[in-house]
Amino acid sequence: MNIRNFIVLFFIVIQSITAQKITCSAKDKTLFTAKITALKKTYTPQSDFGKTIVSVGKTFLGTPYVAKTLEIGNKESIVVNLQGLDCTTYVENVLVFSLMLRDHKYDFETYIAYLERLRYKDGKLDGYTSRLHYFSEWIINNEQKGIIKNSTGAIGGIEIEKKINFMSTHRDLYPFLKDDKNYKKIQLSENTISQFPLCYLPKGEIKENEANILSGDIIALTTSIKGLDITHTGIATREKDGRIHLLHASSKGEVMISKAPLVDYLKKIKNNTGIIISRAY
Numbered sequence: 322m323n324i325r326n327f328i329v330l331f332f333i334v335i336q337s338i339t340a341q342k343i344t345c346s347a348k349d350k351t352l353f354t355a356k357i358t359a360l361k362k363t364y365t366p367q368s369d370f371g372k373t374i375v376s377v378g379k380t381f382l383g384t385p386y387v388a389k390t391l392e393i394g395n396k397e398s399i400v401v402n403l404q405g406l407d408c409t410t411y412v413e414n415v416l417v418f419s420l421m422l423r424d425h426k427y428d429f430e431t432y433i434a435y436l437e438r439l440r441y442k443d444g445k446l447d448g449y450t451s452r453l454h455y456f457s458e459w460i461i462n463n464e465q466k467g468i469i470k471n472s473t474g475a476i477g478g479i480e481i482e483k484k485i486n487f488m489s490t491h492r493d494l495y496p497f498l499k500d501d502k503n504y505k506k507i508q509l510s511e512n513t514i515s516q517f518p519l520c521y522l523p524k525g526e527i528k529e530n531e532a533n534i535l536s537g538d539i540i541a542l543t544t545s546i547k548g549l550d551i552t553h554t555g556i557a558t559r560e561k562d563g564r565i566h567l568l569h570a571s572s573k574g575e576v577m578i579s580k581a582p583l584v585d586y587l588k589k590i591k592n593n594t595g596i597i598i599s600r601a602y
Contacts, residue, residue: 345401371537411570450506487548
């Protein structure tokens with residue numbers, strides 16, 4: 322085989338491997354192009370990155386809520402779905418587009434690379450269990466990558482120890498856990514997560530600390546549900562009333578801003594214990 326044919330074959334193999342890692346419809350690719358093109362036209366660099374995050378987040382308003390958007394096929398892949406978002410994929414996409422604008426990157430390959438870096442342990446897809454399934458682990462791992470900082474302790478949060486094992490104790494809810502190897506690896510991940518104290522701002526102390534929550538902060542809702550760390554996530558936005566509201570993919574049907582301030586919104590959520598606040602930088 323001559324060197325030219327070898328190079329051609331090499332790139333065909335690389336393209337095939339890349340294609341296997343990504344699940345993306347033609348419509349989602351079109352939506353990506355339209356989104357990044359529109360954002361690029363209106364983007365103004367900000368010293369406060371949180372303003373960029375909120376601005377990008379609001380361009381998704383009205384996008385349908387779709388649960389379990391990443392549970393596709395029989396093999397883990399980087400799923401691109403801009404037609405419907407759950408609370409986590411909403412936060413991920415907002416952060417990815419915001420980072421791309423800040424870094425002056427506008428191509429689909431960069432989008433995939435940034436999404437993979439956020440979504441997977443140490444930024445690399447390596448099967449189902451490499452995904453950051455628990456949002457507390459998502460926070461820990463992305464803080465280690467230098468993408469975000471958990472600001473909860475500085476804002477008045479307290480630490481508690483909690484055993485995290487919801488996935489392994491509800492194995493029937495997760496099709497990929499039928500595989501014993503996946504199941505055992507998830508148990509190992511849960512044991513690791515459980516070793517980290519869970520620092521959260523209790524529900525009753527949020528109002529007095531609300532001034533320290535900034536627009537663009539990532540808000541994760543902690544829970545009293547046994548074995549579970551976080552039930553929902555979104556983005557803080559200070560609205561015209563001067564209060565912090567939640568910009569999020571709501572299970573009520575779409576991406577929206579909570580009508581009530583965050584403090585009052587949380588009062589209606591059963592089992593909520595408080596929040597974790599993370600800041601991108």
